[in-house]
Amino acid sequence: MIIKQLSVFLENKSGRLSDVTEALSENGINISALSVADTSEYGILRLIVGRPEKAYELLKNLGFSVSLTDVICLIIPNESGTLYKAIKVLASNGVSIEYMYAYAMNGDASVIMKVSEVNKAIETLTENDVELAKASEICN
Amino acid sequence: MIWNEHIECMNRDELREIQSKRLCETVERVYYNVPFYRKKMQELGLEPGDIKGIQDLSKLPFTTKQDLRDNYPFNLFAVPMSDIVRVHASSGTTGKPTVVGYTRRDLSSWSEVVARSLHCAGVGKNDRIQIAYGYGLFTGGLGIHYGAEKVGATVIPISGGNTKKQLNLMKDFESTVIACTPSYALYLAEAMEEQGIDRSKLKLKTGIFGAEPWTDNMRKEIESKLDIKAMDIYGLSEVMGPGVACECSYQNGLHISEDHFIPETIDSTTLKNVDKGSEGELVFTTITKEALPILRYRTRDLTVLNYDKCECGRTMVRMQKCRGRSDDMLIIRGVNVFPSQIESVLLEMSETKPHYLLIVDRKNNLDTLEIWVEVHEAFFSDEIRKLENLTKKITHEIQSTLGINVKVKLVEPKTIERSEGKAKRIVDRRNLV
Ligand SMILES: [Zn+2]
Numbered sequence: 001m002i003i004k005q006l007s008v009f010l011e012n013k014s015g016r017l018s019d020v021t022e023a024l025s026e027n028g029i030n031i032s033a034l035s036v037a038d039t040s041e042y043g044i045l046r047l048i049v050g051r052p053e054k055a056y057e058l059l060k061n062l063g064f065s066v067s068l069t070d071v072i073c074l075i076i077p078n079e080s081g082t083l084y085k086a087i088k089v090l091a092s093n094g095v096s097i098e099y100m101y102a103y104a105m106n107g108d109a110s111v112i113m114k115v116s117e118v119n120k121a122i123e124t125l126t127e128n129d130v131e132l133a134k135a136s137e138i139c140n
Numbered sequence: 141m142i143w144n145e146h147i148e149c150m151n152r153d154e155l156r157e158i159q160s161k162r163l164c165e166t167v168e169r170v171y172y173n174v175p176f177y178r179k180k181m182q183e184l185g186l187e188p189g190d191i192k193g194i195q196d197l198s199k200l201p202f203t204t205k206q207d208l209r210d211n212y213p214f215n216l217f218a219v220p221m222s223d224i225v226r227v228h229a230s231s232g233t234t235g236k237p238t239v240v241g242y243t244r245r246d247l248s249s250w251s252e253v254v255a256r257s258l259h260c261a262g263v264g265k266n267d268r269i270q271i272a273y274g275y276g277l278f279t280g281g282l283g284i285h286y287g288a289e290k291v292g293a294t295v296i297p298i299s300g301g302n303t304k305k306q307l308n309l310m311k312d313f314e315s316t317v318i319a320c321t322p323s324y325a326l327y328l329a330e331a332m333e334e335q336g337i338d339r340s341k342l343k344l345k346t347g348i349f350g351a352e353p354w355t356d357n358m359r360k361e362i363e364s365k366l367d368i369k370a371m372d373i374y375g376l377s378e379v380m381g382p383g384v385a386c387e388c389s390y391q392n393g394l395h396i397s398e399d400h401f402i403p404e405t406i407d408s409t410t411l412k413n414v415d416k417g418s419e420g421e422l423v424f425t426t427i428t429k430e431a432l433p434i435l436r437y438r439t440r441d442l443t444v445l446n447y448d449k450c451e452c453g454r455t456m457v458r459m460q461k462c463r464g465r466s467d468d469m470l471i472i473r474g475v476n477v478f479p480s481q482i483e484s485v486l487l488e489m490s491e492t493k494p495h496y497l498l499i500v501d502r503k504n505n506l507d508t509l510e511i512w513v514e515v516h517e518a519f520f521s522d523e524i525r526k527l528e529n530l531t532k533k534i535t536h537e538i539q540s541t542l543g544i545n546v547k548v549k550l551v552e553p554k555t556i557e558r559s560e561g562k563a564k565r566i567v568d569r570r571n572l573v
Contacts, residue, residue, distance in 0.1 A: 007522030009515050011552050037524050042515075042550055044522055063554040065520040098523055114522070 001122045002070045003135045004052040005112065008045040009065035012038065020045060023062055029055050032138045033112055035101035046101070048073075048112060050139050070118045073133035074125065076102075076109040083111065086130045090115065093124045105138070143259035143291065144252070147399050148454045152447070155455070158399055160193030162427035167191045167200070170433050173218040176211055177201070177435065197402065197425065198413060202436045208238040208378060217241050218433055229277045230377050230476065240279075240377045241431040247286065249428050250380055253397040254287020257386030260395055260454075261371035262346055263317050265292030270310060272320035272328075273351065274300040279381030280351055280474070284319050284373075287383055293317070300324070303331045314343040321474050322347075322354040322362060322370070326505035329365035339367055348373050350382055351474045352507075353462050355571070359391075372461055378437050379424045385459055390451050393458030400428045403457060404436070405445050408466040419444050421466045422459065440467045468566060470500055472507045475544050479565040482511060485537045489519075489530075495556045501569040510547045511538065514556055 010016045017036075024031060033048040049055045052068060059066045076082045090097065098114040110133060115121040125132060142148050150158075168188045170177035180201040181187070190199065208216065213236075217224065225244050229237040242250065263269060269288045273280030281299055288295045296313055298306060300320070306328060309315065318325065325347055332339070347362060350373040362370040374394050375384035384401055385394035396403050405420030406413055414420035422439045426432075444460040470477045479498060486494040499510040513519075513534060521527055527550060535548045557564060 005522070007520075009520050009527075009550075009552060011550075011555065016552075039524060039528070042527070044524060044527070046522060063552070065515045065517055065553050067517065067520055067522055069522045 001072060001126075001132050001134060002118055003048060003073055003112070003133070003139065005069045005071040005114070006047040006049055006052050006055050006059070007067050007069055008047070008059060010036075010043045010045050012040070012042055017045065019062070020059065020064070023058055024049065024055060027054070027058055029058075033101070033103040033110070035112075037099065046099075046112075048138055052139060069114060071112050071114045072118060072121055072125075073138055074111045074113065075105070075131040075133055076111055077131075078108055083109075085128070086111075086125060089124050089128045089130060090121055093120060095121045095124070105133070110138070141259040141262060141264055142453065143256040145453075148256060148395070148456055150399075150455055152455055155398060156194055159402055159427060160195075162399075163194055163197065163402065163425065164188070164191055166425070166427050166429075166433045167435070169218055169430075170435065174216055174433075176207065176216055194402065197404065197436070200425070200435045202411065202423070202438055203378075203434050204438050205238060205378070205440075208240075209236050212236040213239040214241065216434075217431055219243055219431055224431055226282075227277075228279045228282075228377055228381065237277075238378060243430040246380075246429055246431050249400055250283060250383065251286040251290040253380065253400055254284060254383035255290040256395075256397060257373055257383045258284075258287055258291050258293070258348070260386045260388045260452075261348055261373070262369065262389055263288070263291065263293060263348065267316045267346075268294040268296060268313060268343075269317040269319060269348075270296040270298055270306070270313070270315040272298055272300055272306055272318060272324060273382075274474070278474075279375070279377045283375065283381035283383060284348065288319075303328065304335075307332060307335060307337055310342060310344065311337065316343050317346045317348060318344060318366075318368075319348040319373075321351045322349040322358055323352060323473065323502065323505050323507060325349055325362050325366065325370070326358070329362070330505060332366075344368050346371060348386075350374055352471045353464075356461070357571075374459070374462070376439060378434060379426060379439070380429070384424070388450060388452040388454060392450070393446050393460055395450065395454050395456040395458055398456050401426055403445060403459065405443065406438075408438075408440075416447070417444060419460075419463070422462075440465050440469060442466055470498070470509075470566065470568070472500060472509050473544055475542065477509070477542055477544070481541055482538055483565075485541055486513065486534070489534065489537075494519075495553075496565065497556045498566045499569065500566065507570065508547070509542075509544065510549055512549050512551045512556060514553045515550045516553055519550075 030050045035046045037044045096116040100113040102111045171188045223243050224241040226242045229239045275281030347370045359370045371387045373386045375382035385396040402425045404423040408421045422441045424437045441462040442464045446458045495514040497512040501508045
C-alpha cells in the first residue's frame with residue numbers, strides 16, 4: 001500500500017524538466033503520475049515511476065537533489081462525495097495531508113497523498129472502504 | 141584651503157625627521173607597554189634601540205586584523221584604561237569585533253586630521269555639514285563630527301538613514317556639505333528626484349564620501365546627479381578612523397597625514413615593499429597615537445603611493461583611490477563581510493559541507509547581497525513549506541551574524557562552479573574597479 005514517490009529539486013530554469021524526463025526515458029522508466037509544486041525560484045517535481053529506487057540512483061548520479069517519500073494512492077470512484085468521504089476519514093482520525101495531487105486511472109480518479117502518518121492513514125481508509133492502489137498497480 | 145600649512149606643505153626631508161623621531165618614540169612605547177609587541181619584537185631579535193629612524197621601518201613586525209581580534213578587547217592598549225576616553229569597534233567581523241581606543245590627545249589628533257581632510261576637500265567654517273554617517277561604535281559619524289567642529293563648520297549630526305528627513309533638513313537648514321557613503325549619496329539623489337525636490341532650492345556644494353570603495357564613474361554620476369563636488373575620504377578604525385587621507389580639489393589621489401601615519405605599500409605575498417609607483421597593499425604605522433599605537437598595520441587595501449608635490453601645494457604623499465583588496469573581504473553598505481562568516485553559519489546547519497556563492501550587486505544604488513546555497517540531500521525536503529522554512533532560517537542566521545539584509549536563494553547541487561584550488565565564492569557585480 002505504501003508507494004515510493006520520487007521527489008526532485010528543480011531550479012526554475014529552462015531545460016531541467018527535460019533533463020529529468022530524458023534520463024528516465026533513456027532508462028526505460030515509465031512515469032505514472034507527476035506534479036510540480038513551485039515557488040518563484042524553484043520547484044519540487046514529484047513523480048510516481050516504475051522502479052523508483054533505480055530512478056533515484058540515476059538522478060542522484062546526475063547531480064540532482066532527490067529523495068524517496070512514502071505516499072499513498074487513493075482510488076476515488078467517479079461519483080460525487082467520494083473524495084470528501086476519504087478526506088473526512090483522515091481528518092477525523094487526526095491524520096493531516098501534507099500535499100496531494102490527482103490523476104486518472106482506468107476511468108476512476110486516483111489521488112496521491114503525502115500524509116502525516118502513513119500507516120494510520122492506510123488503516124483507517126481501508127476500514128472505511130476507501131480503495132488504495134498497490135505499488136505494483138501504479139509503479140510500472 | 142589648507143588647514144595646517146606648516147605641516148601639510150612641509151619640505152619632505154624635514155617631514156622625514158619628524159617621522160623618524162616619532163617612530164622611535166612609538167616603538168619604545170609599544171615595546172615597554174604592549175606585551176604583544178614586545179614578544180613580536182623579541183622574536184625578531186629587535187630592541188627599541190635598533191630602530192633609529194624611518195629607514196628601519198621595514199625591520200618592524202606587521203599587525204593584522206586577526207591580531208586585534210586575538211587581543212580583544214583591550215590587550216593592545218598602551219595606556220591604562222583610566223587614560224582611555226573613548227572606544228569604537230568595527231562591525232561585521234567573525235566572532236569578536238575589533239576594538240580601538242583613544243586618549244584625549246588621540247581624539248585631538250583625530251580632529252586635526254579630519255579638519256585637514258575637510259579643508260582639503262574645500263570645507264570650512266562657513267559650511268553647514270550634514271553628517272549622514274552612522275554615529276555610535278562605528279568611527280564614521282563621530283570621527284567627521286569632531287573634525288567638522290574643529291574647522292568651525294555648522295554640524296548637523298543627523299546620522300544615517302531616514303532619507304526623507306535628510307532631504308527636509310538639507311533644504312530647511314541649507315546644508316552645503318553632505319558626508320555619507322557614496323552609495324547613499326546616489327540613493328539620496330534618486331529620492332530627491334522621486335519627491336520632486338528642486339535642486340536649485342538646495343545649497344549643497346560638496347560631498348565627503350568614504351567607508352566603501354567607489355569608482356571614478358560613480359563620482360561622475362554623483363557629481364552630475366547632485367550637482368556637487370564629490371570628494372573621497374579614507375580611513376579605518378584600526379589606524380584612526382576617517383581622515384587618515386582625503387582628496388584635494390585636484391581629485392588626483394588622497395593626501396595622507398604622514399606626520400601621524402606612515403604609509404608603505406607591500407607585496408601581499410612576499411611582504412616586501414613594492415617599487416615606487418607600483419601597486420601594493422597599503423600598510424600603516426601610527427606615530428602619534430597613545431592608546432593604540434599600531435606597527436605596520438596591513439589594511440588589505442590595494443593602492444599606489446605618489447610622492448610628487450601636488451598642484452594644491454601639499455607635499456604630503458597621495459594614495460590612489462583604493463582599487464581592490466588583497467583578501468576576500470567585501471564591504472557591503474559600509475559593513476565588512478568575510479565569506480568565511482557565511483560559511484560558518486551554513487556549516488552549523490548541516491553535516492554536509494555547503495557550497496555557496498555570494499552575489500554582490502548594486503541595485504538602485506544600494507548594495508545587495510544574495511547568497512546561493514546548493515540544496516544537498518541533507519537540506520532537501522519534498523515539501524515546499526520545509527524548504528521555505530530552511531530559507532528563512534538561513535536568512536535569519538546570516539542576517540544576525542552580518543547585521544545586514546541578505547537574500548538566500550536555493551539552487552541545485554553542482555550548479556555553483558567548482559574550481560581547482562580555492563573555490564570562487566564571490567561574484568561582485570558592482571563594477572567598482
Ligand atoms: Zn593636492
